[in-house]
Each structure stands twice: as C-alpha cells, then as structure tokens.
Amino acid sequence: EVWFPDAFVGTxxxxxxxxxxxxxxxxxxxxxxxxxxxxxxxxxxxKEHRITTVKEFLR
Known part of the structure; x- marks a missing residue:
C-alpha cells in the first residue's frame, strides 16, 4: 500500500x-x-557521523 497519494491530496x-x-x-x-x-x-x-544543522542545507 502506498501512502503518498493520500498524503498528497490534501496539500x-x-x-x-x-x-x-x-x-x-x-x-x-x-x-x-x-x-x-x-x-x-x-x-x-x-551518513557522515556528525552533527548537522538545517541552516547548512538552506541556500
């Protein structure tokens, strides 16, 4: 069973x-x-065994 279609419909x-x-x-x-x-x-x-922040990946 796939969850995505149900989750996608409302949004x-x-x-x-x-x-x-x-x-x-x-x-x-x-x-x-x-x-x-x-x-x-x-x-x-x-994956890299380190602390990351969301800010690192926002550009």
Missing part, C-alpha cells in the same frame, strides 16, 4: 484553492524547502 487541494482564491497557501514553498533541508541534514548527519 495539493489546499494549494489549488489558494491559487484560485488568490491567497497564500497554508503550507508555503519556504516551509517545503525547510522540510527538505531538515531531512537532508538528518541523512547527512547519520
């Missing part, structure tokens, strides 16, 4: 509504970038 629906209404989406692109940076920092820290 995409909210984004499309924000575009139609001309409002800011509840989850911003910046929020998404910070989530990716967090995941990347965790993986790099585990």
């Amino acid at each position: 995409m629906s909210q984004l499309l509504c924000a575009i139609e209404d001309g409002t800011e989406p509840e989850i911003s692109g910046r929020d998404n970038l910070e989530t990716i940076a967090l995941c990347t920092a965790v993986r790099a820290g585990a």
